[in-house]
Amino acid sequence: MNAPQTSSRWQFWIDRGGTFTDVVGKRPDGSLVTHKLLSENPEQYRDAAVAGIRHLLGLQPGEPVTPDLVECVKMGTTVATNALLERKGEPTLLVTTKGFKDALRIAYQRRPRLFDRQIVLPELLYERVIEACERVGGHGEMVEPLDEAHLRERLWAAYDAGLR
Template sequence: MTGWQFWVDRAGTFTDIVARRPDGRLLTHKLLSDNPARYADAAVAGVRQLLGSREPVETVRMGTTAATNALLERKGERTLLVVTRGFGDALRIACTVRVDRAARRAAIDFTSTSARLATNFNAPRAVVDAAVLYVFRTLVADDIPLNEGCLRPLDIVVPPGSLLAPEPPAAVVAGNVETSQAISGALYAALGVQAEGSGTMNNVTFGNERHQYYETVASGSGAGPGFPGADAVQTHMTNSRLTDPEVLEWRLPVRLEEFAVRRGSGGAVRRRGGDGAVRRIRFLEPMTVSTLSQHRRVPPYGMAGGAPGALGANRVERTDGTVTDLGGSGSADVGPGDVLVIETPGGGGYGRPSPDPHQAGEEIDDLRAF
């Protein structure tokens, strides 16, 4: 060891310092974390008091419990950091919501969100505004028009050049259908309103030289205080309707073998998240199938102790018994008899288990309770 080593623990009341001199001897020091009359910074002052002379310093390491205390005492700003490995690039959507009750305004700040991506998951600013408008409109119980006037009391901050404010020639096709869902989920989490729904539109396309088809597949919605999630529904930024099975099979060389609720995929605990769906389509001609979806690696979050929803899955089950995993976003050629299987995510659950599972007003699924 060639110099002094310092370890500093900065807490709300006291700052503790452990030092090791070059000869190996250990020293300790304690001083008030806040004492402006004597020093500007407790850690710097403590190190200087122990050091005394201008001997070399090898290491200074500092930890703090101040941030932990603020979190435990709920004194900090509501902040959500969403990181998902489902995108090819590392993605971060950071969202902080600050409400000024006196001014009757709110600031929605996406500062620290990732920079523009090389993939097509960038979302134009219009998509961000639409997601914010949607989320805050759902918080209003009154029957009011859905228009730009709803955004007047909201100050939206989006960092230029980020994946939420990309500049040409950034690709944006997935921004409208997928990143919009992630933005909605980030907002609901920052507001503490409800667990995440599926967080994806589960986009599916297939076709060949003669036929082309596109659909989005329903999934589970998130639970919240006082309500469970819904099963197999379109959530948040998607509301498209599926083609009727009879029409699908009449117009395209496919057979819809199954479209069912994916039982048990919703996050459990006090309020269960909605279950996702299972959809199986058998092809009668050679085609190419592609998927664009999320939450195949990172599950939709639960809230207030609720469990996350189940992961989704996309795969092709082939006539020779092999299986091709499409991941979240993938493409594969299929032949006659091959089956595309889409398992959509469940919604996140809400709340820790109740001490009394049969409280008054609690929904009971088990008929044996009566």
């Protein structure tokens, strides 16, 4: 049986939310430590993830985090998802396969009040849809390759219209 591999450097996993940032650090000896801090605190730090790493490493604010100390940093965030769901930030563009433009609007066709005369649909998360000329088969095979030039042209038009 092989002995577990150890590293001479720290490993970090970070979850950056809209309010708090959680940092989990794995020391070179394999033990785990955690730190929770505000995601936004401009009086104390510019970046919560870096501030959390510095804290766990025992570094002072502004002191560099050098590669000889850190093996890896893996980070996930809900900030973009929250901004999308809360309708904050830039308008969103959806790119989908040609023929599926209305798939998210149609959704599952659930209508809990089937006999209502006026159907109120939920607001869509995107402002505009671009249909990409391409097709992938049911088993993942390429049926029609992506027309990159056509898609690029449509994306630039959306960009010129203010979608970022």
